[in-house]
Every structure is written in structure tokens, then in C-alpha cells.
Amino acid sequence: MRNISNQTVARAAGVILAISIIGRLLGFVREQVIAARFGTSMYTDAYIMAFTLPNLIYVIIGGALATALIPVFTEIMAKSGKETASRMSSSIINSSLLGLLLLCTLGIWMAPLLVAIIAPGFSGEISQLTIKLSRIMFPCILFMALSLLLGGILNSLKSFAVPASTSVAFSAVIILAVYLLVPVWGIYGLAVGTLAATLAQVLIQLPALKKMGVKYYPEIKFSHPGVFRVWELMAPAMVGISINQLYITIDRILASGLVIGSISALNFASRLMFLPYNLFVAAINTAVFPTLSEQAAQQDYSAMGKTTVFGLNLIAFFTIPAAVGLFVLAEPLVRLLFEHGAFDSRSTQMTVFALNFYVIGLYAQGAYNIMNRTFFALQDTKTPVKIGLLTVFINLICSLLLIKPLAHGGLALGTSIAASCNMVVVYFLLRRRLTSLPEKQLFSTLGKIISASLLMGIVVHLADRYLIELWDQSYIRNQILHVGSCVGLGVLSYLLFVIQTRIEEVDYIKNRIKQFRKSKRSA
Numbered sequence: 001m002r003n004i005s006n007q008t009v010a011r012a013a014g015v016i017l018a019i020s021i022i023g024r025l026l027g028f029v030r031e032q033v034i035a036a037r038f039g040t041s042m043y044t045d046a047y048i049m050a051f052t053l054p055n056l057i058y059v060i061i062g063g064a065l066a067t068a069l070i071p072v073f074t075e076i077m078a079k080s081g082k083e084t085a086s087r088m089s090s091s092i093i094n095s096s097l098l099g100l101l102l103l104c105t106l107g108i109w110m111a112p113l114l115v116a117i118i119a120p121g122f123s124g125e126i127s128q129l130t131i132k133l134s135r136i137m138f139p140c141i142l143f144m145a146l147s148l149l150l151g152g153i154l155n156s157l158k159s160f161a162v163p164a165s166t167s168v169a170f171s172a173v174i175i176l177a178v179y180l181l182v183p184v185w186g187i188y189g190l191a192v193g194t195l196a197a198t199l200a201q202v203l204i205q206l207p208a209l210k211k212m213g214v215k216y217y218p219e220i221k222f223s224h225p226g227v228f229r230v231w232e233l234m235a236p237a238m239v240g241i242s243i244n245q246l247y248i249t250i251d252r253i254l255a256s257g258l259v260i261g262s263i264s265a266l267n268f269a270s271r272l273m274f275l276p277y278n279l280f281v282a283a284i285n286t287a288v289f290p291t292l293s294e295q296a297a298q299q300d301y302s303a304m305g306k307t308t309v310f311g312l313n314l315i316a317f318f319t320i321p322a323a324v325g326l327f328v329l330a331e332p333l334v335r336l337l338f339e340h341g342a343f344d345s346r347s348t349q350m351t352v353f354a355l356n357f358y359v360i361g362l363y364a365q366g367a368y369n370i371m372n373r374t375f376f377a378l379q380d381t382k383t384p385v386k387i388g389l390l391t392v393f394i395n396l397i398c399s400l401l402l403i404k405p406l407a408h409g410g411l412a413l414g415t416s417i418a419a420s421c422n423m424v425v426v427y428f429l430l431r432r433r434l435t436s437l438p439e440k441q442l443f444s445t446l447g448k449i450i451s452a453s454l455l456m457g458i459v460v461h462l463a464d465r466y467l468i469e470l471w472d473q474s475y476i477r478n479q480i481l482h483v484g485s486c487v488g489l490g491v492l493s494y495l496l497f498v499i500q501t502r503i504e505e506v507d508y509i510k511n512r513i514k515q516f517r518k519s520k521r522s523a
Contacts, residue, residue, distance in 0.1 A: 013138040019278050023167035027278075030171040031271050032337060033178045034190065039342030040261035040268075040350060042126050043187045047251060048267050049119045050133035051194065054141045055250050057103065061239050065096055065150035066231035067376050070294040071198040076226045082213055088226035089219040091248030093149055095227075098220075100142050100411045107138040118249070122258030129187070136191040143198035148207045153214055155290060164286075166201040167278075173197035233381050247394050251411040261350055262408040268338055268347075269354035269412065273362060276322035281366035284314050285373055292377035305434040308374045313445045313503070315366040320449050321494045324457040329486055330355045330465060336479045354412040361416030364423040371426045374434070383429055391422035397417070407473055445503045452497035460490040 028086040038044040069092060077085040107114065111131045115122065122130055151163030178195020185192065221227060248270060288311045295304045326333070330352045339348050372384045395418030402410025431437055463486050470476035498506055 017079070019161060019505075020167070021151065021163040023164065023171065023278050024275055026168055026171040028271075028337060029276070030173045030174050030178075031268065031341070033175055033478035035338045035343040035347075036341030037178055037182060038187070039344065040264035041342060042260055042348040043129070044267075045256075045260060045262075045265040045385075046122075046126050046129040047133055047187055047190060048263050049115070049122070049138050049185045050130045050191065050325065051140070052249055052252055053114055053118055054107065054138050055136060055144075056246075058141050058148070059105075061096075061100065062104075062141075062148040064234045064238040065092065065145065065230070066148040067289075068230045068381070069149060069152045070156050070289060071296070071377060071379060072226050072233070073153060074290065074293050076126070076295055077156070083215065085219070085226075086215045087217050087219070088224050088230075089149075089153055089214070091219060091221045092230055093146065093216075093223060094218065094220045095222075096149065097142060097147060100145055104138050104141050105140075108135045111135050111138070117240040118245055118253055119256040119351060120253065121255075126260075133187065133191045136188065137194055140195055140198040142427035143195075143202050147198070147205065150202065150209060154205065154208055154212065155286060157212050157214070158290065159208060159212055160286065164211055164283075165204060169200040169204050170197040173200050210493050213325060231375075233379060243508065246388075246395075248415070250392070250396055250399060251408075254403055254411055256407050258403075258408055263348065265347065265350035265409055266354050268334070268351045269358050271414050272333065272337070272351075272355055273358040276319055276326075277366060278361065280322075281315050281369065285366075285370055288370060289373045289377065292374055296377040297381070301434055304374060304377070305437040308370065308430070308434065309368045309438050310443045310504075312367055312442060313449075315370060316363060316446055316449045317503075317506070319363045319366050321453040321456055321490070323359040324453045325460060325487065325490050326359045326362075327356055328420075328457050328460045329490075330359075332464065332473075332479065332483050334470070335473070336476075336483050350408065351407045357406075357409050357412035357416060360413070361419035364416070364419040368419060368423045368426055371423075371430050374430060375396050375426075378433065380433075384426070387422060387429070388426050390425070391418045394418045395407075408485065441504070448501035448503055449498065452494055452501065455497050456490050456494040459485050459493045463489050 034044070038047075043487030069089065073085050073089055076088055084308075100330050103438055110132045115127060115130045115134060117125070119130060147166055151166065151267065154160070154163050174190070174193050174197045177196065181189030183189075237378055248266075251266050252263050255266055288307060291307055292304055293497065295301075295307060331348065333350050336352045338351065375381065375384050395414050398417045399411045402414050404410070406413060431439075467482045467485060470481055473482065
């Protein structure tokens with residue numbers, strides 16, 4: 001049973017990972033063209049803050065809806081068939097869009113007040129610019145939430161490729177907007193492009209839903225028990241699912257009172273920090289959740305514990321060495337990826353300073369999310385909510401204490417401290433729910449991965465110091481060689497170190513690669 005579940009998770013994660021790599025690479029191109037065009041300027045700060053509120057609402061409401069929908073949709077489809085599940089999901093989608101349309105209208109009307117709340121440090125020209133941009137981008141809420149709901153339905157049907165491709169569509173449209181609309185409309189062209197990008201995320205999923213046999217019904221039936229169950233699960237999940245976004249929002253609100261460019265620096269640093277998160281953690285979480293939901297429906301709690309630990313170890317395998325690598329190579333990475341056009345050396349130093357503090361909490365963010373999914377699979381959303389409220393409070397206190405001595409770096413450190421506290425508390429509560437949690441395997445694997453990552457960090461640091469003296473960093477070619485050599489050496493050394501430990505997850509990844517090669521040969 002365990003091997004079948006792990007194979008399902010790993011296979012799905014592999015599909016998502018392959019597409020996510022393309023999406024995240026394109027996402028970095030997106031960030032690069034925005035950085036090159038606007039740098040860490042007033043325009044970038046205004047755009048980021050204008051998108052913060054609609055994005056926060058989308059994460060809280062859309063994310064909670066999608067998370068609540070998956071286990072209920074899976075259960076109804078197993079018991080009553082796809083048509084009944086389609087009717088239930090149609091009722092959820094229709095009622096959600098009506099509510100979000102009202103919320104969107106209020107947001108556009110109340111934009112001046114909302115901007116004053118989320119950016120209290122803004123005044124004058126930057127405040128007015130943020131208000132105008134937010135009014136353009138508020139309708140993004142509708143399309144982003146709908147995209148997430150459609151993706152949740154496809155994931156429930158074990159169709160992962162198309163939902164994972166939405167990030168590719170999003171980035172591609174924004175890149176086009178930077179080159180086609182920004183020269184004509186300036187920063188407003190970027191806002192219009194962002195709105196179009198969210199619409200594209202919806203459109204690319206419609207053919208896949210039709211192919212999977214999911215039908216749309218223009219009806220709202222609140223009497224359906226599945227609809228009531230989704231809303232019941234959604235209410236507390238609204239807080240629990242949005243913890244990561246709340247961290248970022250708190251950082252931006254407080255950073256609005258710092259020097260211009262602080263918000264942009266935090267944004268670019270978080271983009272870099274979330275690159276391994278989005279590549280690996282999101283793929284693993286998305287693949288694990290339907291399996292956890294099935295095991296919970298079967299009341300196979302022993303299998304749930306094993307699946308959770310398997311996911312935690314997979315996340316550790318990727319995020320811990322990534323955090324060490326990002327810390328060691330922060331400056332050359334930021335310089336290579338962003339220091340072009342309006343993004344100058346000052347912008348690089350501000351971004352590096354934030355990144356060094358953000359990466360401390362990378363594993364904690366991923367581990368918390370997968371354990372959160374375990375609670376959601378058990379249809380327990382109250383526990384994550386209570387913990388989430390506590391850690392948001394911890395984040396706020398830490399940020400207020402650290403912002404004066406460390407400026408925007410203190411905000412990043414506060415986020416990492418809060419995420420780590422969150423992870424620890426969730427873990428101890430999960431132990432009480434899943435008494436058969438294989439802790440020995442978890443901590444043994446973590447110890448081996450941490451040791452291998454630290455050894456890798458030493459190797460990369462020595463290589464970085466040597467190569468920075470060898471190659472003139474004023475040339476982009478040398479920067480690529482420098483970073484590429486260090487990353488390549490880091491990956492190789494980490495794999496060599498970790499293979500010697502003989503942990504299960506490494507063996508499993510090796511077996512999957514062998515199976516993939518065999519299938520390619522047979523094809």
C-alpha cells in the first residue's frame with residue numbers, strides 16, 4: 001500500500017515538477033524584464049502594493065475554496081459519480097464568483113481607503129499611482145480564484161499537467177505586456193498585462209475539464225450536502241491556507257514606511273527564495289494532497305503518517321540544500337538574474353540582504369504546508385487556523401522588533417522565525433492525530449540531509465571565493481560561468497554526499513529515473 005501511494009505521489013510530483021521548471025524559469029524571465037524596466041523604483045513599489053490586496057484576497061478565499069473542494073469532490077465522485085460531483089462543484093464556482101464579483105466592485109470603489117491601509121507609508125504621487133493600479137488589477141481576483149478552483153477539480157481527477165501549466169501562461173502574457181504595452185502605457189501597461197495573464201490561466205484549463213468529462217451547470221444549490229461541507233471546511237481554512245501570503249503582506253505593509261525600493265527588494269528576494277519552494281514544495285504538496293485525502297476517506301491513518309513523512313523528507317531533500325546554496329551564492333545570483341537596466345548595484349545589495357534572512361525559513365515553510373494538507377485531508381481546518389493566527393502574531397511582533405536594527409532585512413528574518421515556530425507547533429499537534437508517524441525515519445533523514453547540505457555549502461563557498469577572483473564579474477558571460485560552475489559543483493557534491501547516506505527517498509528517486517529511462521528505451 002505504501003509503495004503504491006508513494007509511486008502515485010512521486011509520479012504526479014514528477015509531472016508537476018517538469019512543467020513547473022518551465023513555468024518558474026519563465027517566471028524568472030518575467031521578473032527580470034520587470035526589474036530591467038523599472039528596477040527598485042517608485043513604479044515597482046506601487047505595482048507590487050497594488051497587486052498585494054487582490055492577490056491576498058485570492059490566496060485567502062480562492063486557496064481555501066480549492067483546498068476545501070478537493071477532498072469533498074473526491075469523496076462525492078467516489079460515492080455518487082462524476083455528474084453529482086460536477087453539479088456540486090458548479091454550485092461552488094457560481095456562488096463563489098458572485099461573491100467575488102461583489103468584493104471586486106467594493107475593492108475598486110474603496111481603493112483609496114484600502115491603499116491607505118496596506119501602504120500606510122505611501123503618500124503623494126506614489127499613493128495615487130498605487131490607487132489607479134489597484135483599480136485596474138482588482139478584477140484579477142475573479143480569474144485567479146476561478147483558475148484555482150478549476151485546477152483543484154483537475155487535480156482531484158489526477159490530472160496535474162494543465163493546472164501546473166497556468167504559471168507558464170501567466171508569465172508569458174506578462175512578458176508580452178512588458179514589451180508590447182509598457183512602451184505605450186508605462187506601468188499601467190504592466191497592470192493591464194497582469195489582468196490579461198490571470199484570464200489566460202482560466203482559458204487554458206477549460207479544454208482539459210471538458211476532456212475529463214466534467215460538466216458545467218448554471219445553478220446554485222445550497223441544499224446539496226457537499227456544498228455545505230465545502231463552505232464549512234472553507235471558513236476556517238481561509239486563515240490556515242493563507243499564512244505564507246500574510247507573512248509577505250505584513251512585510252510589505254511595514255516596508256512601505258522604509259526607503260523607496262524596500263518593497264521591491266523584499267519582492268525580488270522572496271521570488272528567489274520561493275523558486276525552490278515553487279519548483280519542489282508546490283509539486284510535492286499538490287501530488288500528496290489527493291493521496292492523503294483518499295487515505296483519510298479510507299481511515300488508513302497509518303498510511304497517512306507514512307505519506308506525510310515521505311513528503312516531508314522529499315521537501316527536505318530539495319529545500320535544505322537549496323537554502324544553503326541560496327545563502328552562499330546570494331550576491332552572484334542576484335547580480336546575474338536582476339542587475340540589468342534600472343536594477344543597479346544598490347538594488348542588488350538590498351535584495352541580497354533580504355534573501356539571506358528569507359532562506360532561513362525555507363524548509364519550515366514547506367514542512368508546515370504539507371502538514372497543513374494532512375490536517376485538511378482529515379477535514380480538520382480549525383487546528384491550522386489556530387496555529388496560523390498565533391504565528392501571524394509572532395511574525396508581526398518579530399518584524400516590529402527587528403525592523404529598526406535590520407530595516408527590510410528584519411522583516412525577512414521575522415518571517416523566517418514565525419515560519420519555524422509554525423512548523424514546530426503543527427508537528428507536535430500532528431503527532432497527537434497520527435500516532436503511527438514514523439519519526440525515526442523522519443529525523444534520521446533530516447540529519448543526513450542537513451549534514452550533506454552543510455558539506456555542500458563549504459564546497460560551494462570555496463569555489464565561489466576562487467572563481468570570483470579568477471573571472472572578471474563585470475562581464476555577463478563570466479557571471480554565468482561563475483554561477484553555473486558553483487551551482488553545478490554544489491549539485492554534484494550534494495548528490496555525492498547524500499547518496500552515501502542511503503536514505504529511502506534517494507533510492508526512490510534513483511529508481512524512478514531508472515524506470516523513466518527504461519520506458520524511453522521501450523518507446
